Amino acid sequence: xxxFRPITxxxxxxxxxxxxxxxxxxxxxxxxxxxxxFFVVSVIAGACFLSTFALNAQNASNxxxxxxxxxxxxxxxxxxxxxxxxxxxxxxxxxxDGAHMWFACFYQDPxxxxxxxxxxxxxxxxxxxxxRTIPIAITNNSLAVNVLFDGANVWFADIDTPGTLTKVQxxxxxxxxxxxxxxxxxxxxxxxxxxxxIVGVLNNTDVISKVLATTGAVTTYQxxxxxxxxxxVFDGSNIWIxxxxxxxxxxxxxxxxxxTTIAVGNFPxxxxxxxxxxxxxxxxxxxxxxxNKSTHVMTLFASGLCQDNYLAFDGKYLWVTGIDFTVSxxxxxxxxxxxGSKMLASTGAQVATFPMxxxxxxxxxxxxxxxxxxx
Numbered sequence: 001x002x003x004f005r006p007i008t009x010x011x012x013x014x015x016x017x018x019x020x021x022x023x024x025x026x027x028x029x030x031x032x033x034x035x036x037x038f039f040v041v042s043v044i045a046g047a048c049f050l051s052t053f054a055l056n057a058q059n060a061s062n063x064x065x066x067x068x069x070x071x072x073x074x075x076x077x078x079x080x081x082x083x084x085x086x087x088x089x090x091x092x093x094x095x096x097d098g099a100h101m102w103f104a105c106f107y108q109d110p111x112x113x114x115x116x117x118x119x120x121x122x123x124x125x126x127x128x129x130x131x132r133t134i135p136i137a138i139t140n141n142s143l144a145v146n147v148l149f150d151g152a153n154v155w156f157a158d159i160d161t162p163g164t165l166t167k168v169q170x171x172x173x174x175x176x177x178x179x180x181x182x183x184x185x186x187x188x189x190x191x192x193x194x195x196x197x198i199v200g201v202l203n204n205t206d207v208i209s210k211v212l213a214t215t216g217a218v219t220t221y222q223x224x225x226x227x228x229x230x231x232x233v234f235d236g237s238n239i240w241i242x243x244x245x246x247x248x249x250x251x252x253x254x255x256x257x258x259x260t261t262i263a264v265g266n267f268p269x270x271x272x273x274x275x276x277x278x279x280x281x282x283x284x285x286x287x288x289x290x291x292n293k294s295t296h297v298m299t300l301f302a303s304g305l306c307q308d309n310y311l312a313f314d315g316k317y318l319w320v321t322g323i324d325f326t327v328s329x330x331x332x333x334x335x336x337x338x339x340g341s342k343m344l345a346s347t348g349a350q351v352a353t354f355p356m357x358x359x360x361x362x363x364x365x366x367x368x369x370x371x372x373x374x375x
Contacts, residue, residue, distance in 0.1 A: 082103055082123070082371075082372065083103055083121060088109075089105040089106065089117070090105065090106060090107070090371075091103045091104065091105060091106075091358075091360060091371040091372070092104045092106045092144050092145045092146060092360075092371075093144075093145060093146035093147040093187075093360065094147060094360055094362045094369055094370075094371070095147045095148050095149040095154060095362055096125070096149060096362050096364045096365070096369075097154065097170045098149075098365075099125065100122050100124055100125060100131060100170075101122070101123045101125050101362060101364055101369055102120055102122050102123075102147050102149065102154050102170075103120070103122075103123065103147070104120060104145040104146055104147040104156060104157075105118065105119045105120070105121055105145075106142070106144060116138060116139075116141075116142050117135075117138070118135075118136045118137075118138045118142070118145050118156070118158065119133050119134060119135050119136055120133070120134040120136060120147065120168060121133050121134075122134075122173070125364040125365075128374070132173050134168060134173050136156050136158075136166050136175075137166070137178070138158040138164070139158065141160055142158050142159060142160045144159045144187065145157060146159065146187055146189055148190075148191060148196060149170065150191045150213050151193075152169070152170060152171075153167050153168060153169055153170055153176065154167075154168045154170050155167055155168075155189070155196050155211075156168060157189060157198060159184070159187060160184070162180055162181055162182055162183065163180075163181040163183060163198070163200060164179065164180055165178070165179045165181065165196065165198070165211055165216070166178045167179070167216065177216050179211060179216040179218060180218075181198065181200065181209050181211075181218060181220075182202055182207075182209070182218070182220055183200035183201055183202035183207045183209060183220060184200050184201045184202070187199075187230065187231065188229070188230055188231030188232040188241070188242070189232065190232045190233055190239065191213070191234065192234045192239070192254070194212065194213060195210040195211060195212055195213065195254075196210065196211040196213055197209070197210050197211075197232050197234070198211070199223075199229035199230065199231070199232050199241055200229070201228070201229075202220065205222055206222070206223040206224075206227065206228065206229050206243075207220050207221060207222055207223055207229075208220070208221055208223055208229060208232070208241060208256065209221075210256070219256070221252070221256030223241065223243075224258060225246060225248075225261065226241065226243035226246050226248070226250055227243045227244060227245030227246030227247075227248075228243065228244035228245040228246070229241050229242070229243055229244070230242045230243070230244040230268065230269045231268075231269055231270055231271045232271070233271040233272065233273050233278065234273070235273050235278065235293050237253075238251050238252060238254070238259065238293075239251070239253075239254070240252075240271065240278050242264075242268040242269055242270075242271055242280050243268065244267055244268065244269060244283075245267075247263060247264060247265065247266055247267070247268065248261050248262060248263055248264060248268070249261070249262050249264050249268060249271075249278065249280055249289070249291060260296055262296055262298055263298070264280050264282060264289035264291070264298060265280075265282025265285050265287045265288075265289055266283075266284050266285045267282060267283045267284045267285070268280045268282050268283070268289065269281050269282075269283040269308070269309065270283070270308065270310040270311045270320075270321075271311060272313050272318065273293075273313070274313040274318065274345050275313075276292065276293065277291060277292055277345070278290075278291040278293055279291075279311050279318055279345075280311075281303070281308030281309060281310070281311055281320060281322070282308060283307055283308050283309065284307055285307075286302065286303050286304070286305050286306050286307055286308060287300055287301060287302055287303055287308070288300070288301045288302075288303050288308065288311075288318070288320065288343070290348060299348065301343065303320050303322060303341045303343070303350070304341045304350045304353050305320065305324055305339050305341050305353070306322065306323055306324045307322050307323050308320050308321075308322045309321040309322050309323075309359035310359050310360065310361045312361045312363065312368065313345060316346075317342050317343060317344060317345060317351065318342075318343045318344075318345045319340060319341070319342055319343075319361075319368070320340060320341040320342075320343065321338070321340050321356055321358075321359035321360075321361060322339055322340070322341065322359070323336050323337065323338055323339060324336075324337045324339045337355065338356045338357060338358060338359070339353055339354070339355060339356060340353065340354050340355075340356045341353050342354070356370060356373065357370060357371065357372040357373040358371035358372050358373070359371070
């Protein structure tokens with residue numbers, strides 16, 4: 001298996017890859033985690049840019065479908081930079097609050113002692129204007145950062161040992177509290193209307209923590225036979241977790257009790273829910289597993305990409321971010337190209353593939369944003 005490791009974000013560079021080095025580097029979290037596969041993001045004139053795209057909606061009367069993460073094919077328009085208010089920062093996660101897009105920005109100094117910094121940036125979705133930048137305190141051993149919106153507050157996750165969650169009021173930008181997680185926090189986060197759920201590892205044991213959004217109280221549950229929990233989604237009743245090394249997906253109830261374990265493809269990571277099915281990106285083999293939430297029947301579909309990353313559902317189509325090689329997917333030969341795949345959710349049929357700039361995904365009701373582009 002080829003592992004793509006991110007390289008430190010030097011000023012004026014977005015990212016790079018090293019197929020041979022076994023040294024762990026710090027960089028924007030664009031695929032899964034520092035121990036797994038990563039995307040390489042694009043660089044334009046030596047800087048990170050946000051490309052803006054115009055939409056052709058499926059239905060002109062379709063209201064904002066934030067819960068469904070709806071997005072549509074688009075045509076490219078002008079570009080602008082993101083996470084560059086402070087030199088060297090790059091996006092690691094993003095979330096929509098109903099009016100604005102929030103970016104989790106991360107930076108590590110390439111020189112000893114490799115000081116790390118993080119901040120939240122808030123953008124107006126109508127004109128992409130930067131509204132404010134909020135410094136976030138993190139430890140100096142952070143692997144990456146991520147962000148989630150709970151309906152009123154933005155939660156900033158510092159993925160470290162132990163991990164932390166910083167709660168920021170979306171309307172004012174005020175920091176309301178920082179809460180310590182007992183575990184090494186994974187990248188996946190979900191909100192169920194009451195709790196923020198985040199996967200991780202505690203003393204080499206797979207766990208999932210739920211954080212009461214009103215108080216920050218933390219409850220942690222052990223995950224049995226998972227193997228590196230990677231991502232998490234909420235289906236309206238239960239929590240689903242992708243288990244990277246276990247090649248499985250686990251379903252939990254609100255009390256953290258395991259209900260079902262379902263075998264999927266190799267190295268499951270990104271997840272999405274379409275109202276009926278749980279979708280999982282099998283990150284190395286370029287396939288998707290679709291699991292009916294009621295019957296637990298799993299169906300495997302080819303994504304048309306070399307590797308799959310994050311997923312989003314637009315009410316009809318399942319969109320997948322991933323990478324391709326210009327010569328050979330099987331052997332990992334040639335240049336790495338960031339790609340997206342559009343698939344009909346009802347049948348799993350691939351409709352189209354298209355170039356992308358990164359693998360991060362968030363929907364603003366009109367456009368879909370990734371780390372550097374807006375679709």
